Amino acid sequence: MSLYKYSFWEVLRHSFSAEVWEQVVPAISETMYMVGVSSVFVLVFGILLGLILVMTSKEGLMPCKIIHTILGAVINCFRSLPQVIIIIVMLPVARALVGKSYGSNACIISLVASCVPLFARLVESSLLELDKGKIEAAKAMGSGNFRILFTIMVPETLPSLIRAFTNAVVIVISMTALAGSFGAGGIGYIAVTYGYTRFQHDLLFATIIVLIVIVQAVQLVGDTISKLILKKRHLI
């Protein structure tokens, strides 16, 4: 159903029809798969790189200028590229790693390449918010660097880290939709092929609704967990 032939309300109503959702539902699960797997990678590598950034910084527990500078520069390189360009740049890398440059798994590689640097920076800024006094207190007690990192820095900033991860997942979701137009499949593929190329705006509306609902749900879960922790600690 195209907006050029039917009214907005007719198209919107039809976007809830069974016919439309028959096509959208499989795409949702595809998108969920890409978002889920990418998010796990983003979580693991983003935390890792974020922690390295903080630890090796000049005021960090294990200052190391070389590592800090190189890592920071690499992250900035990725961060300075628009997501579309990262997707295009990562296509040959995906081909090398998973054998083809299209499909869900290829998409995951560009998602990770684009969102890990972003999340690493978010992790860094969360950890930098931590009151230096707490780190000093742990140091004064004779706690080692890694122990301070994992028993003080990460737990103390957990609510903020969770918020950062929520933001990262939301960006992963929007990027998955974008990658859909480059042959990754999923919601984005539907939006582009049917909504853009074939003027099936009912399908386009359905994908918009799905994206909004998913993002709202992710945000709600992240905010709630973060708030629960703060409440438990009586910090709000």
Added chain:
Amino acid sequence: MEDKFIEVKQLYKTFHTKKQDIEVLKGIDLSVEKGEIYGIVGFSGAGKSTLVRCINRLEEPDSGSVKIGDKEITALGKAQLNEQRRKIGMIFQQFNLFDSMTVAQNIAYPLKLTGTSSKEADARVEEMLALVGLTEKKNAYPGELSGGQKQRVGIARALANRPDVLLSDEATSALDPQTTLSVLDLLKEINKKLGLTIILITHELEVIKYTCHRMAVMEDGKILEKGPVRDIFQNPECATARNFIGVYNKFRSDYWQEDAE
């Protein structure tokens, strides 16, 4: 001096910032006896915090030495330093409790570092809670406590490993007068009960008078005067000490706001 327990000799420290180099400690000599409460006063920026932080090497001095007992702190390697830090308690103006842990977990944190068995740690936590009078707050989070209670947890945490020395950097400066008094009473009590040596930094002279046996007056990275608290109060030699005592006396004098008119 009969028993020099903490000995600081010719301590120098310069901070290098982008704009300038600030020489914060300019040859500090200090000795503290075992079991005494030693006060250090000085105006803001005198270098008091830097001095205590050099004692447990939160700040690395450029030159000079710090000795506690027979241990030369300034000569220790990283692992030995951490070992030694477990025998030096420290409390802070901003308390620096861990918000992610309950009161009991905060107090148990240093015990984990020394590998105390969990049974023994539990007993020690109870003992410390009783000592600072917070037994009923055991499972509370720092976020639920008042400033005075937080500092008591800070003290309990600092004492959990039965240290020989307690460093206190403006530990009462964020507290109201009544709470300050109760925390100082607690410090005096543990000093007597446990024979703990305490170095207490403050810019409030009444805190020194109330708590300390001996004191030093610091200004601009140097110690201008040191000795028994009563001697310095009655016979201050340097201008800074006189200045401090002048301010102190003015606050206590029979001077009312109306008198100014």
